[in-house]
Amino acid sequence: MLTSDNAFSTALTLILSMDSALISIVMLSLQVSLMAVLIASLIALPLGAALALWRFPGRNVVIVALNALMGLPPVVAGLCVYLLLSRAGPLGEWGLLFTPTAMVIAQVILVLPIIAALTRQQVEALHGEYAEQLNSLGLTRLRMIPTLLWDARFGLLTVILAGFGRASAEVGAVMIVGGNIDGVTRVMTTSIVLETSKGNLPMALGLGIILLALVTMINAIAHIIGETAKRRLG
Amino acid sequence: MNKTTALITAGTLGLTFSATLMAADDYITLASTTSTENSGLFDAIIPAFSEETGIDVHVVAVGTGQAFEIGRRGDADSLLVHDTAGEEKFVADGYATERLNVMYNDFVIVGPSDDPAGISDSETVTDAMQRIAESESPFASRGDDSGTNRAELRLWEDAGVTPQGEWYRELGSGMGPTLNTAAGMDAYTFTDRATWVAFDNPQDLTLLFEGDEALFNQYGSLLLSAERHPHLKHDLAAQWHEWLVSEQGQQAIADFEVDGQQLFFPNAE
Amino acid sequence: MNAHHTPPVATLELDSVSFIHRGHTLLSPTSMRLAGCQRTLIMGPNGAGKSLLMRLAHGLLTPSSGSVSWQGVQPAQAMVFQRPVLLRRSALDNLTYVLAINKVARPELKALPRKTQAMSALEKFGLAHLAKRPARVLSGGEQQRLALARAWLLNPQVLFLDEPTSALDPAAIKAVEDAVLEFHHSGTRIVMTTHDLHQAHRLANDVVFLHNGELLEHTPARDFFTAPTSPEAGAFIRGELVW
Numbered sequence: 001m002l003t004s005d006n007a008f009s010t011a012l013t014l015i016l017s018m019d020s021a022l023i024s025i026v027m028l029s030l031q032v033s034l035m036a037v038l039i040a041s042l043i044a045l046p047l048g049a050a051l052a053l054w055r056f057p058g059r060n061v062v063i064v065a066l067n068a069l070m071g072l073p074p075v076v077a078g079l080c081v082y083l084l085l086s087r088a089g090p091l092g093e094w095g096l097l098f099t100p101t102a103m104v105i106a107q108v109i110l111v112l113p114i115i116a117a118l119t120r121q122q123v124e125a126l127h128g129e130y131a132e133q134l135n136s137l138g139l140t141r142l143r144m145i146p147t148l149l150w151d152a153r154f155g156l157l158t159v160i161l162a163g164f165g166r167a168s169a170e171v172g173a174v175m176i177v178g179g180n181i182d183g184v185t186r187v188m189t190t191s192i193v194l195e196t197s198k199g200n201l202p203m204a205l206g207l208g209i210i211l212l213a214l215v216t217m218i219n220a221i222a223h224i225i226g227e228t229a230k231r232r233l234g
Numbered sequence: 235m236n237k238t239t240a241l242i243t244a245g246t247l248g249l250t251f252s253a254t255l256m257a258a259d260d261y262i263t264l265a266s267t268t269s270t271e272n273s274g275l276f277d278a279i280i281p282a283f284s285e286e287t288g289i290d291v292h293v294v295a296v297g298t299g300q301a302f303e304i305g306r307r308g309d310a311d312s313l314l315v316h317d318t319a320g321e322e323k324f325v326a327d328g329y330a331t332e333r334l335n336v337m338y339n340d341f342v343i344v345g346p347s348d349d350p351a352g353i354s355d356s357e358t359v360t361d362a363m364q365r366i367a368e369s370e371s372p373f374a375s376r377g378d379d380s381g382t383n384r385a386e387l388r389l390w391e392d393a394g395v396t397p398q399g400e401w402y403r404e405l406g407s408g409m410g411p412t413l414n415t416a417a418g419m420d421a422y423t424f425t426d427r428a429t430w431v432a433f434d435n436p437q438d439l440t441l442l443f444e445g446d447e448a449l450f451n452q453y454g455s456l457l458l459s460a461e462r463h464p465h466l467k468h469d470l471a472a473q474w475h476e477w478l479v480s481e482q483g484q485q486a487i488a489d490f491e492v493d494g495q496q497l498f499f500p501n502a503e
Numbered sequence: 504m505n506a507h508h509t510p511p512v513a514t515l516e517l518d519s520v521s522f523i524h525r526g527h528t529l530l531s532p533t534s535m536r537l538a539g540c541q542r543t544l545i546m547g548p549n550g551a552g553k554s555l556l557m558r559l560a561h562g563l564l565t566p567s568s569g570s571v572s573w574q575g576v577q578p579a580q581a582m583v584f585q586r587p588v589l590l591r592r593s594a595l596d597n598l599t600y601v602l603a604i605n606k607v608a609r610p611e612l613k614a615l616p617r618k619t620q621a622m623s624a625l626e627k628f629g630l631a632h633l634a635k636r637p638a639r640v641l642s643g644g645e646q647q648r649l650a651l652a653r654a655w656l657l658n659p660q661v662l663f664l665d666e667p668t669s670a671l672d673p674a675a676i677k678a679v680e681d682a683v684l685e686f687h688h689s690g691t692r693i694v695m696t697t698h699d700l701h702q703a704h705r706l707a708n709d710v711v712f713l714h715n716g717e718l719l720e721h722t723p724a725r726d727f728f729t730a731p732t733s734p735e736a737g738a739f740i741r742g743e744l745v746w
Contacts, residue, residue: 130588132563151592153591
């Protein structure tokens with residue numbers, strides 16, 4: 001039990017002591033959220049671009065649905081994934097419940113709509129500008145997708161960071177499908193919930209500060225990379 | 235893409251992939267309650283078990299109701315909960331083949347230090363609860379169909395009280411969050427002793443009533459049915475189940491203390 | 504004239520092509536024939552339908568009625584727009600991009616690696632020193648020349664230009680017009696819109712005059728400027744406002 005009342009000093013003590021439990025929790029949090037963002041991006045970037053370029057019946061319905069899914073409550077996503085992966089559920093055979101993989105799956109579901117919806121919006125704007133010239137050059141819409149995605153890369157970086165923010169901040173989904181198992185599926189956010197439920201508020205807040213610092217650091221790195229690239233390449 | 239970006243990207247990818255390459259050790263998944271987890275019991279006894287058997291125990295700590303549901307669905311290899319009636323029904327329904335007493339402790343009533351209902355003078359828990367109801371002092375109930383909650387509701391029934399009104403607040407929360415809320419609203423609440431002793435944010439709450447026999451809180455281990463869910467790790471789970479009631483297991487439980495207090499009392503037959 | 508194109512330039516045939524948008528007829532049924540390796544300037548006041556006619560001819564838009572067709576082998580075409588559309592990459596990379604996605608290449612450059620081809624195009628249009636510069640930070644004139652360099656690499660038989668110099672300063676205008684002449688000298692047919700009378704004087708050997716979505720005249724340049732047949736064209740040449 002900590003004697004200090006101050007969350008900041010708790011956070012500092014934890015970091016400086018290089019507490020091994022903390023390190024493994026931080027690593028797992030990063031692994032799960034980064035993996036989720038990676039997978040979600042691989043699907044959502046081309047999906048968003050395709051949605052921007054093709055007209056088809058029901059397109060507006062898809063756009064509205066995607067936009068709405070940006071607000072999907074994490075606990076609902078977690079519940080759905082739990083029902084899917086539970087032994088009693090359709091994918092029970094895979095034995096994925098209470099593993100980091102289940103957590104990644106749940107977070108992919110949360111992050112995908114954000115990246116897809118925002119990509120669609122960015123690519124649509126860019127396409128409006130480029131369409132005639134790209135058509136004149138003879139590009140098919142399929143071939144336009146990588147070109148537009150690359151040209152929109154600075155805006156898309158922010159989109160991906162938004163997805164990462166959503167993933168690393170949520171607790172409802174990973175709690176249900178991961179089970180907050182010590183040393184196996186315990187991440188920063190579920191740790192904060194646990195410490196709060198134990199009444200250990202300084203610790204909980206300290207962990208929160210560490211989480212915030214981590215996410216800020218990642219955003220700073222991404223920003224620097226983006227700005228440097230922009231300066232080099234307009 | 236320049237070198238630095240490439241390095242960072244490679245590092246990130248390596249980081250993300252390593253999580254999935256977890257070595258599959260021998261382990262079982264144990265569904266248990268938040269009171270046992272929050273008290274720190276598992277941190278104390280599981281290492282002893284793992285050392286002896288080489289089996290790791292992954293604890294999923296949820297409310298008792300959810301623990302039973304996890305067991306019914308076949309998502310856990312073993313259960314350790316504190317709702318004897320519910321456990322017996324679980325066996326009767328065929329989800330488990332056996333239930334064994336493992337340990338006990340007791341429930342207590344905590345509340346604001348000025349004790350507006352005057353329950354510290356009560357001789358019985360029935361009297362204490364009647365005093366709270368009559369004085370309409372704020373009472374925070376877990377309201378989550380957990381073992382603790384069911385015990386609380388049985389005691390209201392025995393006291394002849396139907397708890398309702400503005401003073402009776404059903405939170406739908408685990409024990410920890412309920413204590414946090416009770417501390418925040420200066421309310422009485424019904425809690426197991428283990429969670430209370432290990433709880434770090436009591437604020438003005440103090441232990442006001444204890445000791446009635448009716449507050450006895452029995453924990454039981456369930457051996458799940460191999461017939462119902464053949465995929466479970468029954469051999470490993472059986473080792474855990476047997477170890478809990480063995481001399482080593484029982485001793486490990488007795489040795490666990492918080493602030494010099496023993497929180498769980500082994501009582502296997 | 505046709506040094507690099509062994510078959511003669513295909514003839515563009517517009518047959519009663521019209522364009523209606525939301526009930527408004529923006530282009531009345533128009534027939535037009537563009538043959539040979541000419542420099543055709545499409546003229547008329549703003550709103551006459553010049554850009555529309557260009558886009559229909561190039562195939563960017565589908566006519567509401569009538570047909571656009573090429574006699575002979577369908578030729579390679581390129582188009583340069585009033586505001587150049589360049590990708591967020593270096594000037595050089597904008598050029599290597601089109602070489603990567605397109606199978607055509609200039610015969611004299613075909614065997615060379617893409618970077619070399621791109622550099623030679625940059626040199627030709629006086630942009631070699633800007634190769635690594637982000638395309639979007641170039642000046643208006645430089646960007647337009649880059650767009651022309653890009654078109655150059657596509658080895659077009661027909662080059663469409665939609666008011667390419669209307670946003671440029673005189674020095675830049677001269678550079679672009681010189682580039683257009685360069686294209687023509689190497690055997691590319693030019694189809695260009697302009698509202699600038701003097702530019703037409705400088706460049707045209709063939710004039711198409713549009714007014715209110717109607718094609719009023721299609722004559723050799725000399726005849727158009729000295730003896731226009733329609734009163735609107737006459738007014739336009741005299742510098743009067745026409746609508």
